[in-house]
Amino acid sequence: MSNPSHTKRKGFLRHFRGLVREAHPCADLDLRGSLRLGKSTVRLPPPALPLQILLGGEQGYRLHLYPEPVLDSEGRFEHRGSYLLVDPMTYFSDISGFIRLSEGDTLTLGRDDPTQRLLLRYPRAVEPQHLRLKLSADELSFKNKSRSAGVCIAPLATTDLMERITRSRRLALERLARVLGGPIEPLPRAPSLDLLEQVIALMDQEPYRALNRLGQPGGLLILPDRATPIFVGDLRARIDNLLVILTQNAFLQALEEGSAILIILGSAVHPDRPEQAAEMDSSILMMDLIFRLKLRFPERVFYLRGHHDSFSEAISCAGLPQGSLWEDALHQTRGPAYRDAMRRFYARLPLVAVTSRYLAAHAAPPITAEGWQTLVDIDRNPELADRLVRVPHPSEDDPSGTYGRRELSRMFRRLGLAESAVCVLGGHPAASAGHRTRDTEDPEHLRRVFSADPHWVGTLTRSHKRLLPLRYPAEPLLEVYNRLLRTAGAGNPSNRPLTSLAQPTPTQPRDAPDEVPR
Missing domain, CATH: 3.60.21.10 (Metallo-dependent phosphatases)
Structure with missing residues (x-):
């Protein structure tokens, strides 16, 4: 798969860990190197590997953000810049939907959005406007808009999770x-x-x-x-x-x-x-x-x-x-x-x-x-x-x-x-x-x-x-x-x-x- 290279993945992880050292980790996520978002906007380079997003703490809702793989004529997967936001509990086993995040898109996750209510089964712990994502050619930014429930993000760095969609x-x-x-x-x-x-x-x-x-x-x-x-x-x-x-x-x-x-x-x-x-x-x-x-x-x-x-x-x-x-x-x-x-x-x-x-x-x-x-x-x-x-x-x-x-x-x-x-x-x-x-x-x-x-x-x-x-x-x-x-x-x-x-x-x-x- 000609998705982001090993070097890009390592660079992304170094950048992410640098942010974690400057912020509070998430005790609710069982992944090392998780990041709890505060009130300031967090900016990352376009993710070279999937992310897990937890809205609303342990009683909240987990989402995965994957670089969208596209097959070329040689049978190789390549990443063309868009990402898929999916429910990992259903996406890989049932017919289910997803949200695509493309360059230039701004997306606010939360119960206010009718499309998300159709696609995702948000619990009450997810607020009407919970997290804003904005993707540009240079970065992916996160803005925590929840008043109390919080947001945690973490990279999915294990091989089986990184390659889950292509597999x-x-x-x-x-x-x-x-x-x-x-x-x-x-x-x-x-x-x-x-x-x-x-x-x-x-x-x-x-x-x-x-x-x-x-x-x-x-x-x-x-x-x-x-x-x-x-x-x-x-x-x-x-x-x-x-x-x-x-x-x-x-x-x-x-x-x-x-x-x-x-x-x-x-x-x-x-x-x-x-x-x-x-x-x-x-x-x-x-x-x-x-x-x-x-x-x-x-x-x-x-x-x-x-x-x-x-x-x-x-x-x-x-x-x-x-x-x-x-x-x-x-x-x-x-x-x-x-x-x-x-x-x-x-x-x-x-x-x-x-x-x-x-x-x-x-x-x-x-x-x-x-x-x-x-x-x-x-x-x-x-x-x-x-x-x-x-x-x-x-x-x-x-x-x-x-x-x-x-x-x-x-x-x-x-x-x-x-x-x-x-x-x-x-x-x-x-x-x-x-x-x-x-x-x-x-x-x-x-x-x-x-x-x-x-x-x-x-x-x-x-x-x-x-x-x-x-x-x-x-x-x-x-x-x-x-x-x-x-x-x-x-x-x-x-x-x-x-x-x-x-x-x-x-x-x-x-x-x-x-x-x-x-």
């Missing part, structure tokens, strides 16, 4: 290798068609899928409430971004344990970079990866139909007909049988996923739906289906695409959802202006998630019973992942756990489907 990412990559059972590379025609046909067969038997009037899978998925959702927005052929999500947090572990479900909100294909609009190889590889995940977790990975999930000539980018180019690429690369199978896959995709806590779709909520059966028999409602998946141009006059808190609340009541339910949408942020939201829009009722940004990968998940937006640095993970597998196959002892890759096998469902909410 968890390495383990996640190894876990992903076991799940997928091999590299992420183009498949030959016959195996690729077999993979797609297996996925279509699974979708025909999905227990969470409401059946339409003909006894066939309808347009609605009714998912279990208790499973933690992991929402992924438009990916637009950025395989790296999906791999980032799969190897961050405890997402993949939760999928394997059966406590989470992955919901991809459509439009995983077709690059959104104008200079690459005609390139379709990455889209083929993306769908192969999603199909492998679906086959491995048939009851925990779901894909909703999006704007780009079609061969329509109307789908374009930079003036190029991406829908037609996509169809031609599948025909030429994998043959007419595969192209036709992909058409059948698209026809079977659900448009809406729902529990009593949220409703998810690609582009817009089903504001005009009269009831659940309208969504189940979506083939009878082509105009509604189009509005759910198509992001109109901002210049289009589409009154049904205007919605706010009042419209969403009415929709929730009509569909029998709780007033506190949330509508989750994908779609490109710039293009989503076509479906306008009123000034009275309640952010607690409507959340958008976009995962195709070249610099940051967005996702949405649930923590402490609330939906929480998270974002992670984009990384070249496809190259890193395949290199790890090749290195492991060559017998590199440092990556020995990757040498015992098992073929992926479907995970059987644990739960029967819930009924349609009423």
Whole structure:
């Protein structure tokens, strides 16, 4: 890991110990060299190793501040200047949130902050405004703002704590290798068609899928409430971004344990970079990866139909007909049988996923739906289906695409959802202006998630019973992942756990489907 060097770490520790000699140590911390903050501002060079922060004494709350590691194309971790503030009791074992501190940020820790109340379980010993942190290029400053409870900080200098985040990412990559059972590379025609046909067969038997009037899978998925959702927005052929999500947090572990479900909100294909609009190889590889995940977790990975999930000539980018180019690429690369199978896959995709806590779709909520059966028999409602998946141009006059808190609340009541339910949408942020939201829009009722940004990968998940937006640095993970597998196959002892890759096998469902909410 090309994180702060050993020399920088030693220099930081010398600076910190110098401050400790001039101040009172913290008896409440079980680490040597701890520092109790007084009323004056304490300034440190940007930490070269993690810090432990104790707010409010022994009955207070412990946090860890880690330099955020980012993988480069060689598989090395580097620190680019940002830090993650996490609860060490949950961050490394459960799906949980974090607070990112970047250069130029000022952050006040305490119970006054609504985001922190969502992320962290502060006890009463933590005051409304307890500690201020300010990060610049040259220093990290701490200002104790508590009246009586106090603050203690100490470096986490043991190797297992220093490398805890990077170690968890390495383990996640190894876990992903076991799940997928091999590299992420183009498949030959016959195996690729077999993979797609297996996925279509699974979708025909999905227990969470409401059946339409003909006894066939309808347009609605009714998912279990208790499973933690992991929402992924438009990916637009950025395989790296999906791999980032799969190897961050405890997402993949939760999928394997059966406590989470992955919901991809459509439009995983077709690059959104104008200079690459005609390139379709990455889209083929993306769908192969999603199909492998679906086959491995048939009851925990779901894909909703999006704007780009079609061969329509109307789908374009930079003036190029991406829908037609996509169809031609599948025909030429994998043959007419595969192209036709992909058409059948698209026809079977659900448009809406729902529990009593949220409703998810690609582009817009089903504001005009009269009831659940309208969504189940979506083939009878082509105009509604189009509005759910198509992001109109901002210049289009589409009154049904205007919605706010009042419209969403009415929709929730009509569909029998709780007033506190949330509508989750994908779609490109710039293009989503076509479906306008009123000034009275309640952010607690409507959340958008976009995962195709070249610099940051967005996702949405649930923590402490609330939906929480998270974002992670984009990384070249496809190259890193395949290199790890090749290195492991060559017998590199440092990556020995990757040498015992098992073929992926479907995970059987644990739960029967819930009924349609009423």
